[in-house]
Amino acid sequence: MFKKVILVSVLGFNTAFCLAQQVRPSKSSEIYRELKTLKHLPKVLYFAAHPDDENTGLLSWLINDQNVETGYLSLTRGDGGQNLLGTEQGAALGLIRTHELLEARKLDGAQQFFTRAIDFGFSKNTTDTFKQWDENSLIADAVWVIRKFRPDVIICRFPPTAAAGHGQHAASAVVAEKAFKLAGDKTAFPEQLKYVNVWQPKRVLWNTFRFGGVNTTAEDQLKVTVGQYDAQLGMGYGELAGLSRSLHKSQGAGTQSVAGIRTEYFSHVIGEPAKTTLFDGVVNTWTAKGNTDIDQSLDKIISAFNFNNPDLSLPALLALRKKIMALPDGDLKKDKVKSIDNIILSCAGFMGEVVTNQAEAVAGDHYNFRLNLISRAENPVVLDHVNWLNKSESINRKLSKDSLITIEHEIQIPADAALTEPYWLAKPATNPGIFSVPNDTLIGLPEAESPLNVLLDLKIGSEKFQVKLPLSFKKLDPVRGDVVEALRIVPALELKFTQPLYLVKENEDLHLSLNFKVNSNKPYNNGILNLMYNGERLGGTNVSSLNGKDTTIDYVIPKTKLASIHSPRLQLDANFVADGVTYNKKQILIQYPHLPSLQYFAPATVTVMKGDIQVKAKKVGYIEGAGDFIPEFLRIAGVQVDVLKDEDFYGNLDESRNGTPNKLSQYDAIVLGVRTNNTEKKLGRWMPFLWSYAKAGGNVVMQYNTNQDTTVDKLGIYNFSIANKRVTEENAAVTFLNPNHKLLNFPNKITADDFKGWVQERGAYFPAQWDAAYEPLFEMHDTGEEPLQGSTLYAKYGKGNFIYTPLAFFRQLPAGNVGAARLFLNFLSAQKN
Numbered sequence: 148m149f150k151k152v153i154l155v156s157v158l159g160f161n162t163a164f165c166l167a168q169q170v171r172p173s174k175s176s177e178i179y180r181e182l183k184t185l186k187h188l189p190k191v192l193y194f195a196a197h198p199d200d201e202n203t204g205l206l207s208w209l210i211n212d213q214n215v216e217t218g219y220l221s222l223t224r225g226d227g228g229q230n231l232l233g234t235e236q237g238a239a240l241g242l243i244r245t246h247e248l249l250e251a252r253k254l255d256g257a258q259q260f261f262t263r264a265i266d267f268g269f270s271k272n273t274t275d276t277f278k279q280w281d282e283n284s285l286i287a288d289a290v291w292v293i294r295k296f297r298p299d300v301i302i303c304r305f306p307p308t309a310a311a312g313h314g315q316h317a318a319s320a321v322v323a324e325k326a327f328k329l330a331g332d333k334t335a336f337p338e339q340l341k342y343v344n345v346w347q348p349k350r351v352l353w354n355t356f357r358f359g360g361v362n363t364t365a366e367d368q369l370k371v372t373v374g375q376y377d378a379q380l381g382m383g384y385g386e387l388a389g390l391s392r393s394l395h396k397s398q399g400a401g402t403q404s405v406a407g408i409r410t411e412y413f414s415h416v417i418g419e420p421a422k423t424t425l426f427d428g429v430v431n432t433w434t435a436k437g438n439t440d441i442d443q444s445l446d447k448i449i450s451a452f453n454f455n456n457p458d459l460s461l462p463a464l465l466a467l468r469k470k471i472m473a474l475p476d477g478d479l480k481k482d483k484v485k486s487i488d489n490i491i492l493s494c495a496g497f498m499g500e501v502v503t504n505q506a507e508a509v510a511g512d513h514y515n516f517r518l519n520l521i522s523r524a525e526n527p528v529v530l531d532h533v534n535w536l537n538k539s540e541s542i543n544r545k546l547s548k549d550s551l552i553t554i555e556h557e558i559q560i561p562a563d564a565a566l567t568e569p570y571w572l573a574k575p576a577t578n579p580g581i582f583s584v585p586n587d588t589l590i591g592l593p594e595a596e597s598p599l600n601v602l603l604d605l606k607i608g609s610e611k612f613q614v615k616l617p618l619s620f621k622k623l624d625p626v627r628g629d630v631v632e633a634l635r636i637v638p639a640l641e642l643k644f645t646q647p648l649y650l651v652k653e654n655e656d657l658h659l660s661l662n663f664k665v666n667s668n669k670p671y672n673n674g675i676l677n678l679m680y681n682g683e684r685l686g687g688t689n690v691s692s693l694n695g696k697d698t699t700i701d702y703v704i705p706k707t708k709l710a711s712i713h714s715p716r717l718q719l720d721a722n723f724v725a726d727g728v729t730y731n732k733k734q735i736l737i738q739y740p741h742l743p744s745l746q747y748f749a750p751a752t753v754t755v756m757k758g759d760i761q762v763k764a765k766k767v768g769y770i771e772g773a774g775d776f777i778p779e780f781l782r783i784a785g786v787q788v789d790v791l792k793d794e795d796f797y798g799n800l801d802e803s804r805n806g807t808p809n810k811l812s813q814y815d816a817i818v819l820g821v822r823t824n825n826t827e828k829k830l831g832r833w834m835p836f837l838w839s840y841a842k843a844g845g846n847v848v849m850q851y852n853t854n855q856d857t858t859v860d861k862l863g864i865y866n867f868s869i870a871n872k873r874v875t876e877e878n879a880a881v882t883f884l885n886p887n888h889k890l891l892n893f894p895n896k897i898t899a900d901d902f903k904g905w906v907q908e909r910g911a912y913f914p915a916q917w918d919a920a921y922e923p924l925f926e927m928h929d930t931g932e933e934p935l936q937g938s939t940l941y942a943k944y945g946k947g948n949f950i951y952t953p954l955a956f957f958r959q960l961p962a963g964n965v966g967a968a969r970l971f972l973n974f975l976s977a978q979k980n
Contacts, residue, residue: 168619172493175454176379183214192298203388208373210256218258227266262288270314289326294343350418364412458524496523502621510564522546534602568747643733644753670694674725754963761894762972763979764815772820775957811840842945846978851953870915882926901966913937
């Protein structure tokens with residue numbers, strides 16, 4: 148059953164559905180575009196699978212040239228991808244990519260939608276994809292978005308065939324076509340019709356492409372010219388598209404801003420065929436809807452628009468608003484009232500914000516806020532009322548032109564205010580492939596609107612407006628200037644383990660020393676910290692006088708209790724009980740310069756790896772790549788890890804060019820992080836030193852790389868070539884090609900059991916060809932495919948070793964996979980064997 152969420156309309160002054168913390172006026176050029184979009188009625192929904200799948204060049208053209216309201220529906224939030232910025236994976240990466248999409252939408256102007264699908268990584272066909280995803284749930288989500296957004300034309304990025312290149316890509320086309328068929332059927336998903344009406348788009352098209360060596364375009368397809376120069380933007384739509392796509396920074400999706408026109412091709416999928424334009428047969432004007440006076444009014448407003456004084460349009464816009472308000476109630480009226488309200492407030496130069504000095508707040512507490520308002524119009528904006536969450540205040544004050552007014556007010560955060568976190572992460576997923584969404588009417592939204600808002604009642608002329616201002620945090624950053632972000636609601640007490648993983652080795656003292664950090668946002672005289680396993684209490688400790696940030700608490704699990712747990716991987720849970728309330732949440736805070744601060748909460752848990760895990764390497768040099776967990780894991784395993792820099796390769800040189808030797812010889816192994824050849828631009832200078840180190844008896848372990856934006860052409864001591872070959876089935880059978888190989892026997896004896904319990908995949912970007920000097924260690928493959936032997940290559944070089952392994956250790960080690968840890972530690976210990 149659909150559950151209703153009551154939301155007050157947001158006046159955010161942008162079409163990208165980004166939930167701004169300030170209401171700010173659009174630029175004159177943006178207002179002008181919004182006026183032309185108000186005049187055009189068609190809508191387009193672009194449909195694909197992941198963040199960065201969208202054709203930003205086409206989106207930019209549709210919005211800025213055709214003035215058509217356009218949205219992008221991504222099945223997933225990119226949770227299963229790779230991260231070039233840091234170590235975040237899974238839900239955290241999906242949150243990053245969601246907001247990178249929203250930043251991109253701010254540039255190109257499109258709206259953003261999602262289904263509940265959880266990205267599980269690469270899949271090879273739709274059969275595999277729909278084993279992970281419930282197809283009917285995704286079709287229902289797509290139908291909901293279509294009924295809410297009401298597009299006339301749906302455009303798919305991919306076909307439902309192998310030409311899509313990815314099973315999730317192909318699945319997006321399958322879902323789009325089936326949703327098209329059902330969106331207008333009142334018997335399909337009837338529970339939605341309490342909130343939306345049925346809607347039947349005119350057609351579905353496939354935006355064919357040339358990707359690499361694959362060309363799906365044809366001259367008999369519908370063709371559209373895009374990329375034209377737009378003087379108001381100061382660039383062509385292809386240039387704008389490059390800027391937009393380059394905001395997918397976690398994917399390293401930087402894209403050239405290409406000037407000049409180009410041709411987009413479209414193949415018919417279903418519905419009424421298009422013969423000359425994308426919008427053949429679509430009602431696209433107010434006149435065609437029987438509202439000629441609205442068309443005529445808009446023509447006059449657009450023709451007379453003054454870019455230097457947009458407020459001169461206010462009288463005509465206010466008169467037009469009355470005409471739109473007089474339309475019969477319906478979706479079109481609702482959309483266009485929201486649009487013209489945004490335009491009017493922008494023309495009035497209205498800005499509003501409600502800000503405090505604190506980034507975080509606790510439910511029930513009081514905080515001082517500042518309401519800042521300004522208008523830049525001769526025609527005055529009148530502030531009638533302010534609703535401060537729990538108190539309404541009559542103001543009746545004119546906003547003088549270009550004069551800032553500030554009203555200070557203490558606001559109590561409601562005692563029942565929910566924690567600030569993405570709605571799709573608020574509850575654990577009950578279906579492994581689908582997010583659990585607490586309110587079905589949130590489905591499709593990039594994020595939920597803030598529930599904590601100050602409401603303003605304004606009057607401009609004789610027209611009344613309501614503006615919602617979310618409670619926000621504002622600070623002056625010395626580098627970035629003013630930073631305004633959402634106020635984040637946090638628990639009164641947060642609890643977390645100080646490290647994400649613990650390692651307990653067999654034949655050693657099995658007691659485990661755990662460390663916790665507690666952030667208390669109010670004082671507690673006493674409390675009890677409990678440690679749980681499988682719902683049963685393992686132990687705990689009393690805590691007194693708790694108040695403040697990062698209070699450290701230590702607890703030791705006796706070896707007798709650990710010995711009684713026979714699982715090689717166990718999850719421990721912690722909670723803190725104080726004043727009759729149980730706290731068990733840890734905050735995950737994500738902060739990157741190109742994004743707002745992102746927050747969600749997870750249970751206070753930790754993974755303990757327990758078993759016969761041996762390592763002989765004592766000191767490892769690490770070359771950073773795209774960011775992974777391996778340096779932290781090695782330190783937890785008792786290995787000293789040094790992140791290598793320029794001086795470690797060259798030594799310390801003085802002015803006479805005399806200096807100390809490089810430091811590499813001190814290391815038992817040197818490990819290259821994932822995608823080092825794609826991210827470390829100094830790698831080419833360092834490689835000769837690595838080979839000299841190996842030849843003298845060193846041990847070089849290189850993790851996976853791709854062929855995109857590489858630093859060096861020859862990665863290995865001996866040649867090998869990387870291909871987009873992978874094993875996506877995490878439980879695929881593994882054949883040991885030489886069970887007696889030293890890497891499989893020292894210091895850990897590797898067996899088939901060590902490949903049990905892997906997550907998401909075995910590995911990706913396997914070498915396709917390699918020099919005869921390499922010895923492959925394993926053979927594996929996905930169901931129905933040819934065996935692959937490139938998952939790990941070993942070569943002897945001089946007195947040392949070179950290992951290339953695209954196995955997904957960067958996923959397995961954070962997941963606490965003991966077998967993967969034993970194998971990786973063998974690679975590091977090769978020099979000792």
